Amino acid sequence: MASNAVPLKAVCTRDLYRGFAGRSVLSGIDINIAPGEFVALLGRSGSGKSTLLKALASLDHGVAGSGALHVPDNLSVVFQDARLLPWRNVLQNVTLGLTGADAAGRVILAEVGLQGRESAWPVELSGGEQQRVALARSLVREPELLLADEPFGALDALTRIRMHALLRELCVRRRPSVLLVTHDVDEAITLADRVLVLEDGRLIEDLTIDLGPERDHGTPRFGEIRRHLLARLGVGFH
Amino acid sequence: MTVLSTKTFIRTKPAQPQRRRRRLGPGPAIPFGLQLGPALLLILWAAGSGLGLIDPRILSAPWTVIATFGQLIADGRLQDHLGTSTLRAASGLAIGLVIGTVLAIVSGLSRFGxxxxxxxxxxxxxVPTLALIPLLMLWFGIGEQMKIITITLAVIVPIYIHTHNALRSIDARYVELAETLDLTRWAFLREVVLPGALPGFMLGLRFAVTLAWVSLVVVEQVNATSGLGYMIGLARTYGQTEVIIVGVVVYAVLGLMSDAAVRLVERRALSWRRTLSH
Structure with missing residues (x-):
């Protein structure tokens, strides 16, 4: 990895367009994500967030589209649901489709705090634990790009806070580029280096979060960024 | 604590008849409930025979049946017929299982298939199996081949229907997952498709096993010189109701036992689901 010349961009799109049945869902999307950069994508429901993520993951079969799209071959997706195969145990789910990856699978499971649960069935895990397995399944492939589609949306508030800390820790250690799709403004500010806002299929905001590595929700600057982003999402407090 | 005692007080109140809720569910299970119906039939049968209400030419007494059963085992006839029948049913089932599964996979995974x-x-x-038998006799004769083919044809249907249905109802989200993980077609089949379709296959298998025994009755009564169906057919010619009943009971026991066996296999194979019912 270190021997390779560091590419300037992990993700690069130019004038990306996607449409369903003649109606445009995304248009004129230009996104650059640097290697190791953590970008959050905010937007209301129906703004095209998931369509954009599916386009980046090449999961949009049969969708009309145009524009330039460069993403690394080695990318992983974390979905909102953990999407574990119920008939495979935890370790088998993590190493799904890989051969000889058991050792790496155990290491990553320990990193997400699930040591000793390797042979459990997915139904035996809590929602948070299932999502940690899904995260391990993505990270064991050492992706250059991690695409996460509201991965914590279905979790309770306390579990979500713990998952935020875990994700930050894992990203610091493994340095993938991340695009996190979310509708949670606090989550975006807590985790991301940069926040994009999507509205009606267009990017209307590209904000670098100038907070340090410690993100305290109570600081005035945090509140300022939150107010600004909420206003961009059409939720104004006056 | 006060709240708790209030609750207890309210709970005790509905004991008064006018406040009792009408129970709409069937209520708790009766011990040995499943055995009750057959036992009652047996008692009626024994009483009818013992009191002379049932003509033995119509229906032999239970004790006659038991004596005949012992006799058939003693001279080895029952074992012979049972062996022949089991071999036929098992062969037809095995072949039908393979063909049904392969057809379901081909048809489930490709639109062309x-x-x-x-x-x-x-x-x-x-088409009822019975209606196909004359044709199958013309094509394959009246030997073992025709019998096994008939059973095979009967077995293919439930295996195919249930496996195909299970394949088609595999969650599209898993397909998407397999795509993001870059699974090969073979890995997709092994990790997602086949385990996902297994519950459907097991259901089909339960129908198939029962159907294999049922088809046996049909083919062995049409043309055979051995087997349980032949034994029953011969007994009909001689008016031996006790032998007919032995045959019927053996069929019933075989059917129930093989269904129980399949369910045992099912529980083992689908152990990942068992945790759900806890």
């Missing part, structure tokens, strides 16, 4: 395979299987499903 479905276009070719699904129609004929649905047609076969609509």
């Amino acid at each position: 479905e276009a070719i395979i699904d129609g004929p299987v649905q047609i076969k499903r609509a």
Whole structure:
């Protein structure tokens, strides 16, 4: 990895367009994500967030589209649901489709705090634990790009806070580029280096979060960024 | 604590008849409830025979049946017939299982396969096995071949229908997952498709096992010189109701036992689901 010349961009799109049945869902999307950069994508429901993520993951079969799209071959997706195969145990789910990856699978499971649960069935895990397995399944492939589609949306508030800390820790250690799709403004500010806002299929905001590595929700600057982003999402407090 | 005692007080109140809720569910299970119906039948039968209300030419007494059962085992006839029948049913089942599964996979995984395979299987499903036997006799004679082919044809249908249905109802989200993980076609089949379709296959297998025994009755009564169906047919010619009943009971026991065996296999194979029912 270190021997390779560091590419300037992990993700690069130019004038990306996607449409369903003649109606445009995304248009004129230009996104650059640097290697190791953590970008959050905010937007209301129906703004095209998931369509954009599916386009980046090449999961949009049969969708009309145009524009330039460069993403690394080695990318992983974390979905909102953990999407574990119920008939495979935890370790088998993590190493799904890989051969000889058991050792790496155990290491990553320990990193997400699930040591000793390797042979459990997915139904035996809590929602948070299932999502940690899904995260391990993505990270064991050492992706250059991690695409996460509201991965914590279905979790309770306390579990979500713990998952935020875990994700930050894992990203610091493994340095993938991340695009996190979310509708949670606090989550975006807590985790991301940069926040994009999507509205009606267009990017209307590209904000670098100038907070340090410690993100305290109570600081005035945090509140300022939150107010600004909420206003961009059409939720104004006056 | 006060709250708790209030609750207890309210709970005790509905004991008064006018406040009792009408129970709409069937209520708790009766011990040995499943055995009760057959036991009652047996008692009626024994009483009818013992009191002379049932003509032994119509229906032999239970004790006659038991004596005949012992006799058939003693001279080895029952074992012979049972062996022949089991071999036929098992052969037909094994062949039908393989063919049904392969057809279901081909038809479930490719639109072209479905276009070719699904129609004929649905047609076969609509035609009673009994109606096909004259044709099968013309084509394959009256030997073992015809019998096994008939059972095979009967077994293919439930295996195909249930496996195909399970394949088609595999969650599209898993397909998407497999795509993001860059699974090969073979890995997709092994990790997602086949385990996902296993519950459907097991259901089909339960129907198939029962159907194999049922088809046996049909083929062995049409033309045979051995087997349980032959034994029953011969007994009919001589008016031996006790032998007919022995045959019927053996069929029933075989059917129940093989169904129990399949359910045991099912519980083992689908142990990942068992945790759900806890």
